[in-house]
Amino acid sequence: MAITWNDPIKTYFTDYDIDHMKQVQPQIDLGNYVSVKDNAVLIYPRLADGSMPPGGWDAEWINNFKAWIEAGYPES
Amino acid sequence: MAQRHSLVRGILRGLAAGLAAVLALGLLAGPACGQSCPADPAWLKPDAPEPDFAKPRDTNCQIHQWAMQEFLYQVQTVNGSARFLGLASPHALFLYSGDKPAPYPGGATTLFKLGKDMARLRGTGKANAASPLVFLPRTLKTNDTTFDAATQAGSNGVLIDQKGQWVYYTASINKVYYDYVVAKGIYTLSAFLSAPPQATFPVGALETKSSWRIAAKDGTTYIPDAAKSYYTIEAQVCKDATCKSLVPATMALVGFHVVGLIQGHPEMIWATFEHNLNTPDCKDTRSPDPRYSFYKAGQKCGTAPFWETCNKIIDPKDTTTPSEICRAHPQGEPEGSQGNTANILSLNQSFHQLLPAGSIWANYDYASSVWTSGKAGPNGLIVLDDSEIRGSKKAANTSLESFTQEQNCLHCHTYQPLQIGACFGRRDDPNAWKNLYVSHLFGLLCKTQK
Numbered sequence: 001m002a003i004t005w006n007d008p009i010k011t012y013f014t015d016y017d018i019d020h021m022k023q024v025q026p027q028i029d030l031g032n033y034v035s036v037k038d039n040a041v042l043i044y045p046r047l048a049d050g051s052m053p054p055g056g057w058d059a060e061w062i063n064n065f066k067a068w069i070e071a072g073y074p075e076s
Numbered sequence: 077m078a079q080r081h082s083l084v085r086g087i088l089r090g091l092a093a094g095l096a097a098v099l100a101l102g103l104l105a106g107p108a109c110g111q112s113c114p115a116d117p118a119w120l121k122p123d124a125p126e127p128d129f130a131k132p133r134d135t136n137c138q139i140h141q142w143a144m145q146e147f148l149y150q151v152q153t154v155n156g157s158a159r160f161l162g163l164a165s166p167h168a169l170f171l172y173s174g175d176k177p178a179p180y181p182g183g184a185t186t187l188f189k190l191g192k193d194m195a196r197l198r199g200t201g202k203a204n205a206a207s208p209l210v211f212l213p214r215t216l217k218t219n220d221t222t223f224d225a226a227t228q229a230g231s232n233g234v235l236i237d238q239k240g241q242w243v244y245y246t247a248s249i250n251k252v253y254y255d256y257v258v259a260k261g262i263y264t265l266s267a268f269l270s271a272p273p274q275a276t277f278p279v280g281a282l283e284t285k286s287s288w289r290i291a292a293k294d295g296t297t298y299i300p301d302a303a304k305s306y307y308t309i310e311a312q313v314c315k316d317a318t319c320k321s322l323v324p325a326t327m328a329l330v331g332f333h334v335v336g337l338i339q340g341h342p343e344m345i346w347a348t349f350e351h352n353l354n355t356p357d358c359k360d361t362r363s364p365d366p367r368y369s370f371y372k373a374g375q376k377c378g379t380a381p382f383w384e385t386c387n388k389i390i391d392p393k394d395t396t397t398p399s400e401i402c403r404a405h406p407q408g409e410p411e412g413s414q415g416n417t418a419n420i421l422s423l424n425q426s427f428h429q430l431l432p433a434g435s436i437w438a439n440y441d442y443a444s445s446v447w448t449s450g451k452a453g454p455n456g457l458i459v460l461d462d463s464e465i466r467g468s469k470k471a472a473n474t475s476l477e478s479f480t481q482e483q484n485c486l487h488c489h490t491y492q493p494l495q496i497g498a499c500f501g502r503r504d505d506p507n508a509w510k511n512l513y514v515s516h517l518f519g520l521l522c523k524t525q526k
Contacts, residue, residue: 020504023504023506024503024504025487026459026460026461026490026492027460027461027462027465027484027486027487028462029461029462029463032462032463034462034463035462035463038410038462038469039462039482040381041381041382041482042482042483044382069381
């Protein structure tokens with residue numbers, strides 16, 4: 001199944017993640033497709049090294065996020 | 077008959093010459109056909125005035141034109157050197173506790189020396205007018221760093237050219253910026269921390285930041301005939317990493333930021349220019365061209381969009397291995413405004429066409445700018461949401477933000493407290509937010525007054 005923003009990438013970000021990121025980095029809206037797409041190469045290393053979000057993502061989610069970038073950020 | 081032929085030939089020659097003149101004038105005096113965002117020939121006159129910061133600029137092109145005109149104004153020759161070199165150093169403004177800045181451009185300068193003693197140097201005159209100019213390296217962004225320095229904003233990385241030499245940086249501020257800080261008293265840490273969140277710099281305030289390669293140092297030449305293709309100045313730099321002594325050096329300009337507050341844009345316009353031999357575009361690696369400052373011919377930089385083997389700080393303690401840099405987003409794409417990339421390309425083409433033959437500035441390109449829609453939130457703070465970003469969303473300079481090209485200036489230059497020392501509070505604490513934090517020069521207060 002193709003990995004898209006609507007399924008499943010968008011669902012990976014919690015309301016807490018979205019709110020906290022806006023406090024730390026106002027330009028990045030983790031609930032917004034364009035904002036995540038434009039900042040994905042910036043976000044990915046933080047996911048991969050476990051420094052974001054609190055608690056970290058499991059390997060499957062991290063791999064999916066990278067695959068989404070490499071696929072050209074499909075929205076749906 | 078022969079006379080008649082001669083007359084016809086004369087008329088034809090005259091028409092041809094006239095046509096050539098018209099074409100030449102067209103190139104020299106105005107934009108070429110099809111340019112969506114032209115430069116104005118008047119900006120290149122030796123005594124051209126500074127652009128009007130108070131003039132409303134509603135379109136993407138108009139803001140790029142401000143950036144280009146301000147760049148040309150700052151590189152005008154004044155008293156034998158570029159105008160921006162005569163602006164005040166931030167070290168002349170943010171002094172030690174109890175010291176009041178002298179009238180613009182300031183007097184005694186506060187500089188730090190690299191090394192454990194971190195002695196301050198006083199009475200050396202304003203940094204940018206010292207003769208010759210002194211560049212100092214800095215280590216990580218800690219309490220003992222300076223802006224006349226060798227590490228980059230954001231990453232703290234040291235950029236090392238292909239000759240194994242550090243790239244140095246310096247900053248300067250104009251009279252509007254300087255006088256505002258003095259008038260408000262916010263040259264002291266306590267007054268700055270008490271400044272209201274919604275306060276902004278006035279229209280006309282300007283910062284510049286420039287990056288420089290060592291063309292020659294202590295008798296060794298690193299860029300042959302540098303003055304033929306770079307803007308160069310004579311300066312002093314540390315002899316070695318201990319910085320216990322200074323040596324003469326010829327410095328070659330490789331990058332330049334102009335950052336100004338124009339009408340309706342309290343976030344400031346963040347514009348950047350760079351030398352055309354800094355790096356190739358990432359998509360053009362492996363370039364075989366051996367002339368690049370920060371890229372080894374034939375180096376492969378990986379694949380888009382990660383460029384795995386370039387633009388990385390491999391080992392922060394390694395200060396000798398040349399950096400491998402490529403330009404990830406040539407005009408700072410993606411666009412924050414429709415037509416942005418086309419306008420940058422158009423303005424560059426126009427600017428280069430207008431330059432007189434042999435101009436050193438033909439070797440420099442306008443790279444990108446970033447700004448916002450200019451909105452203010454209900455709390456008076458500038459709005460930095462992604463949807464409000466205009467210009468280039470990845471505005472960056474390969475010699476100033478080599479390792480952070482996935483960000484733009486406004487990722488770091490926000491209303492949030494500076495993460496320098498322990499003076500300014502937490503970045504995510506709304507009670508500590510204030511618009512004036514867009515200028516990181518206030519970070520000097522944490523070095524001089526804490």
